Amino acid sequence: MVFKQTPSGKRKELYFAEKDLWKVIRQIIINRKKRELEPVLRVLDELAAVEENCPNSEHFCTVVRDIRKFSHKANQTLDTIIKADSHWLGGAFLSMVR
Secondary structure (H helix, E strand, O other), X not given: OEEEEOOOOOOOOEEEEOOOHHHXXXXXXXXXXXXXXXXXHHHHHHHOOOOOOOHHHHHHHHHHHHXXXXXXXXXXXXXXXXXXXXXXXXXXXXXXXX
């Protein structure tokens, strides 16, 4: 999101920020997804394999399945946003606001 540039013949380094807001948003989503959501999904997938042996574990498994289902839907939604172009997101946002 920030680029370093060294003008020829000078020792000074200049830094430039990305000007395209859509690229910034996409990069933030990609990084946060990788750092925060994907580890949660891996843990939830492991927890979903727990067998239901008693009433307490049945409740636990039900809650884990619900959270897992929601998390996977959020992951799919973020994937769709990442793949979409900027005009689609702006149009979708404006239609929700109206």
